């Protein structure tokens with residue numbers, strides 16, 4: 001096993017949040033390579049965008065905000081997000097000569113006796129004085145458990161495994177979840193299959209534009225929850241689901257008529273305690289994600305809710321750990337801002353600490 005490599009800062013993850021942090025670390029005076037390094041588990045640039053389903057186009061995303069310092073100018077809004085965004089990220093890494101090492105998967109982060117972090121990976125160990133965690137959520141899809149789930153004879157998949165509606169043609173599909181992904185996938189699947197939509201709470205539709213004030217309110221609620229170590233509610237719970245022209249038509253046609261979530265799963269479908277049943281060939285779990293922070297477990301920062309409390313981007317109990325794209329900054333615009341505040345925080349903290357290795 002090779003000797004640990006020493007740097008000031010290790011950034012874990014090269015999605016929107018990690019690249020923004022890397023850009024700002026360089027601007028704060030950390031030297032690319034000797035001062036900081038970005039370790040990314042994927043084989044190619046693009047973060048989670050490279051894995052999104054092929055029918056998700058730039059036009060059907062909410063909005064992908066550009067990274068600091070380079071315009072995102074795709075040739076067409078109809079390009080698959082899984083192609084256009086990774087191409088932009090690849091150009092970004094090249095343009096700013098960001099020191100991204102891949103594929104490198106971080107398995108554990110521990111404190112060392114001399115007050116550093118040891119970042120253990122499948123390619124050896126890096127030692128750092130500060131850390132930026134930017135690992136997103138895509139690698140941790142969340143599927144709730146319902147009684148009888150293991151007896152289901154059909155196919156169950158999470159949105160991470162969705163590749164397009166064609167494979168469901170003529171089938172009966174139960175879509176679970178009240179978020180934007182569920183609505184979007186229903187829009188694709190309903191024209192070719194029989195769909196049933198179930199959500200825990202009745203959806204709240206938003207006809208008007210989503211203004212700055214609502215945005216601030218949504219972020220403030222998530223911030224308050226994460227600071228207190230509580231699991232934040234879904235963003236859609238605060239913002240509502242956008243009524244696009246397609247959604248308007250689907251609402252009028254009854255495609256988006258929702259039922260409460262079933263009480264149990266049977267070998268042939270789903271069932272409610274009031275005796276109602278729906279036969280199903282497929283259960284599609286559009287039930288979201290959790291933060292991919294298992295590698296940080298040795299630092300023992302998680303509350304009983306499984307949340308690492310943060311103030312801004314700084315872990316409350318371990319200030320040299322910055323979490324970006326986490327909690328309130330888990331959007332492309334939030335991740336951008338978080339990258340800057342993480343870099344600024346680390347420059348201040350580490351300047352007061354040992355001399356730089358750069």
Ligand SMILES: Cc1cc2nc3c(=O)[nH]c(=O)nc-3n(C[C@H](O)[C@H](O)[C@H](O)COP(=O)(O)OP(=O)(O)OC[C@H]3O[C@@H](n4cnc5c(N)ncnc54)[C@H](O)[C@@H]3O)c2cc1C
Pocket residue numbers: 012013014015016017018039040041042046047048049052061062063064065104105106107134135136137138139181292295324325326330331332333335
């Ligand atoms: C279907 C879908 C559509 C979305 N659309 C939008 C949108 O339109 N606008 C918007 O603002 N947000 C959108 N989001 C939210 C979006 O995911 C975030 O805004 C943003 O892309 C996440 O960036 P990130 O850098 O935090 O994470 P990611 O893009 O997931 O990047 C994380 C990186 O960390 C790496 N990694 C993970 N674990 C490890 C490890 N242990 N070791 C090493 N590397 C690791 C991964 O390989 C990956 O490259 C969408 C989410 C989904 C699921």
